[in-house]
Amino acid sequence: xxxxxxxxxxxxxxxxxxxxxxCTYSDSASNYFPWYKQELxxxxxxxxxxxxxxxxxxxxxxxxxxxxxxxxxxxHITETQPEDSAVYFxxxxxxxxxxxxxxxxx
Amino acid sequence: GAGVSQSPRYKVAKRGQDVALRCDPIxxxxxxxxxxxxxxxxxxxxxxxxxxxxxxxxxxxxxxxxAERPEGxxxxxxIQRTQQEDSAVYLxxxxxISAGTGNEQYFGxxxxxxxx
Numbered sequence: 001x002x003x004x005x006x007x008x009x010x011x012x013x014x015x016x017x018x019x020x021x022x023c024t025y026s027d028s029a030s031n032y033f034p035w036y037k038q039e040l041x042x043x044x045x046x047x048x049x050x051x052x053x054x055x056x057x058x059x060x061x062x063x064x065x066x067x068x069x070x071x072x073x074x075x076h077i078t079e080t081q082p083e084d085s086a087v088y089f090x091x092x093x094x095x096x097x098x099x100x101x102x103x104x105x106x
Numbered sequence: 107g108a109g110v111s112q113s114p115r116y117k118v119a120k121r122g123q124d125v126a127l128r129c130d131p132i133x134x135x136x137x138x139x140x141x142x143x144x145x146x147x148x149x150x151x152x153x154x155x156x157x158x159x160x161x162x163x164x165x166x167x168x169x170x171x172x173a174e175r176p177e178g179x180x181x182x183x184x185i186q187r188t189q190q191e192d193s194a195v196y197l198x199x200x201x202x203i204s205a206g207t208g209n210e211q212y213f214g215x216x217x218x219x220x221x222x
Contacts, residue, residue, distance in 0.1 A: 004148075006148075031208055032208035032209070034210070036213075041215070042215055042216075043110070043197050043213030043214050043215050044197070044213045045213065046210055046211065046212075049210065051208075089148050089149070091148075093208055094139065094154070095151065096149050096150070097148050098147060099146075099147070099148050
């Protein structure tokens with residue numbers, strides 16, 4: 001079945017630096033790739049998404065890139081802030097990665 | 107406006123008991139999804155409704171799990187004869203349009219089920 005792999009599982013960056021999270025997927029028919037942020041005790045919240053007809057999308061400090069040929073997509077957060085600390089999940093449709101715990105060091 | 111709500115937020119059940127978890131989606135949302143999230147893991151798809159029709163239940167782990175959405179709004183996930191491996195957070199999400207699984211989903215806060 002469909003599988004999504006996500007790396008790294010934990011990431012610690014200095015406040016103000018950039019963070020990058022990478023995912024690969026197995027089903028070449030996948031066409032919708034959302035990214036979610038989950039804070040403790042809350043459900044996942046969509047932060048950005050990309051569809052297969054687009055290679056890159058940006059929303060303020062957050063950007064996502066998609067390489068359909070290689071079946072991988074990435075989340076980029078620039079100028080990180082303490083409130084960016086959370087667990088981030090990528091997904092291919094309804095299939096989620098295993099998550100990245102992002103910590104921002106002051 | 108109101109988001110997706112789930113109740114109860116926490117549920118403790120003795121092994122062998124039946125439980126029912128409720129999801130109230132955003133008003134007017136056509137699609138509704140249930141996921142199971144084990145500690146430290148990503149959500150795993152359980153089942154999907156479009157209005158009252160259950161279009162995909164391939165993720166339900168066993169026949170002890172049953173979901174319904176009889177009037178196309180509120181949904182209930184029922185687990186019969188609970189076992190310890192059922193302990194997890196159960197998430198509900200809704201989506202405005204009905205074009206399958208490729209659209210923005212809004213998640214509720216989840217129900218944390220602990221089976222003792």
